[in-house]
Amino acid sequence: MATNKGLSLVSRDDEGVDTAFRADVLTGLKQSQKAIPARWLYDDAGSQLFEDITQLPEYYPTRAETEILRDHGDEFAAMIGPDRAVVEFGSGSSVKTPLLLSAIAPSAYVPLDISGDFLRAAAQELSAKFPGLPVYPVEADFMRRVQLPGEVADAPKLGFFPGSTIGNMVARTAVDLLQTMRETLGEGSHLLIGMDLIKDEEVLVAAYDDAAGVTAEFNLNLMRRINRELGGDLPVDSLQHEARWNDDFARIEMHLVAQNDFSFSVAGQNFAMREGETIHTENSHKFDRRTGNMLLLASGWEPRARWLDGAGRFSLILAEAAQPKSAP
Numbered sequence: 001m002a003t004n005k006g007l008s009l010v011s012r013d014d015e016g017v018d019t020a021f022r023a024d025v026l027t028g029l030k031q032s033q034k035a036i037p038a039r040w041l042y043d044d045a046g047s048q049l050f051e052d053i054t055q056l057p058e059y060y061p062t063r064a065e066t067e068i069l070r071d072h073g074d075e076f077a078a079m080i081g082p083d084r085a086v087v088e089f090g091s092g093s094s095v096k097t098p099l100l101l102s103a104i105a106p107s108a109y110v111p112l113d114i115s116g117d118f119l120r121a122a123a124q125e126l127s128a129k130f131p132g133l134p135v136y137p138v139e140a141d142f143m144r145r146v147q148l149p150g151e152v153a154d155a156p157k158l159g160f161f162p163g164s165t166i167g168n169m170v171a172r173t174a175v176d177l178l179q180t181m182r183e184t185l186g187e188g189s190h191l192l193i194g195m196d197l198i199k200d201e202e203v204l205v206a207a208y209d210d211a212a213g214v215t216a217e218f219n220l221n222l223m224r225r226i227n228r229e230l231g232g233d234l235p236v237d238s239l240q241h242e243a244r245w246n247d248d249f250a251r252i253e254m255h256l257v258a259q260n261d262f263s264f265s266v267a268g269q270n271f272a273m274r275e276g277e278t279i280h281t282e283n284s285h286k287f288d289r290r291t292g293n294m295l296l297l298a299s300g301w302e303p304r305a306r307w308l309d310g311a312g313r314f315s316l317i318l319a320e321a322a323q324p325k326s327a328p
Contacts, residue, residue, distance in 0.1 A: 020141060022230055022267055029271050029279075038168040038254075038282040039114060039143065041218065042090075043225050047118040049218040051095070056214060058206040064314035065162055065194050066096055068307045072316075073103030079305055079318055080190055083107045085152040087185060088160040089142045090114075091122060096162050098129055100192070108134040108152050112142045143176075145183045157189045164196035164314070167251070167285035171295065174285075178299030182321050191301055191319045198286040199313060201245045208243035208252050208284065216241035219254055219281055232266040239279070250291075254282040292317060 011019050021040055028036040042050065054062035069076075082105040088097060091111035101109060109126065113119035116139040123137035136149040159181050166174050181191065208215055219241045226232040239256040246253050255278040263272045273279075287295070292315065293303050301319035308315050 017229060025226055025230060026267060026269060029266060029269075033280055034273070034278065035280040036222065039090075039141070040225070041222050041281065042113075042115050042118075043221070043229075044115055044118045046218060046221045046225070047113075047115045049214060049221060052214050053210070053218060054095070056210045056212065058210045060203070060207060060313055061164060061194075061196055062096070064309035064311065065316065066099065067309045068314065068316045069096055069099035069103075072307050073099065075305070075307070076100065076103045076192070076318075077105070080104050080158055080192075083156070084158040084190070085110060085148075085155040086158050086160055087148065087152075088112065088162075089181060090161070090163075090165050091119065097126065097160070100160060101130060101133065104158070106133065106158070107155055108136065110136045110138060110148060110152055112138050112140050112146060114139065114141050142184070143180065145180050148184065157185045159185050159189060159191040159193075161191065162194040162316075164194045164284070166193060166295070167196055167287070168283055169285075170283065174295055175299045178296065178301060182300045185321065187321060189321045190304075191296075191321075193296075193317050193319065195287045195292045195315045195317060196284065197308075197313055197315055198250055198288055201247075204245055204252050204286070205243050208254060209241065213241075215243070215254075219256060222281055223256065223279075226266055230267045232264065234264045234266070235262050238262050242278070249283075249285065250287075251283045251285040253280060254284075255280055287315070289315075297322075 013019055024037050024040060028034060053059050084106050085108040086101065086106045087110045089112050091113045111119060111123055119137050119139055123135050127135045134151065136151060138146060140146045169177060220236055220239065223234045223236045223239060227234055238259050240259055242255045242257050244253045244255065258273040258275055258277045260275050263270065296303050296319050300322050302322045303317055303319050305318045306315055
């Protein structure tokens with residue numbers, strides 16, 4: 001019988017403010033290049049906006065990854081095997097998850113997400129689709145090691161990290177996260193991870209700056225969240241969304257560009273921006289086979305298999321927790 005017992009591991013102060021969110025925002029706004037980690041884009045409103053983005057004609061990654069999951073289920077089942085607890089990092093609405101769960105016959109599903117209400121609603125919906133599967137939603141920041149529910153503590157595990165979310169991080173942070181995932185999942189675990197691939201600049205920029213302006217709203221929503229949750233007075237109308245391809249780092253960057261000079265405060269601290277200055281809100285690094293494998297190997301994961309969609313736009317990689325070695 002399915003379970004929807006929710007667990008929250010997010011630290012909040014007496015006023016209900018996420019302390020990590022406040023610390024990251026204040027630190028980022030003090031930098032010469034103002035920047036806020038991309039994970040804070042995903043409050044409930046941001047998570048819903050991102051789901052809207054995945055339906056846009058310009059945004060190919062979701063369709064490409066869904067194609068891979070739909071077309072290669074038998075191969076996943078053969079390589080992963082049954083009865084693993086699937087732990088999804090940053091589960092969001094879990095729209096791609098049923099394809100994986102249907103293919104591999106897991107023993108349980110543990111969605112991890114920082115957006116609690118969105119997480120629990122998605123878990124409830126997934127439980128209805130898989131009434132015999134135990135589901136244990138955990139509200140947590142998966143950038144840190146997560147203590148998984150006791151019900152799956154001794155089960156072999158498969159980490160699921162779709163959507164090329166790993167591309168949101170610079171290399172050192174990505175390595176730290178993948179190492180943390182290995183610690184969360186434990187010895188003998190597997191990881192199925194999505195990585196978007198390098199392609200024409202025009203295609204990439206369009207995917208992060210759609211004609212309907214949904215990605216712009218997604219980006220600006222972070223400023224509204226800061227105003228609402230951290231007592232800010234950022235003039236949202238004075239900021240404009242911009243997506244840029246940075247070829248040196250093989251990544252799309254999302255920025256919010258100041259359209260004029262202005263001052264503002266957040267959590268009682270004062271800041272200012274000049275016209276043309278930006279707040280850097282997201283990176284989306286793109287990979288090829290070698291760079292994807294190198295990132296995994298540097299983090300203690302050994303790549304075992306790789307699948308592409310038919311157009312060669314996106315990859316899913318299955319990796320296994322590597323055994324420590326004293327020498328090559």
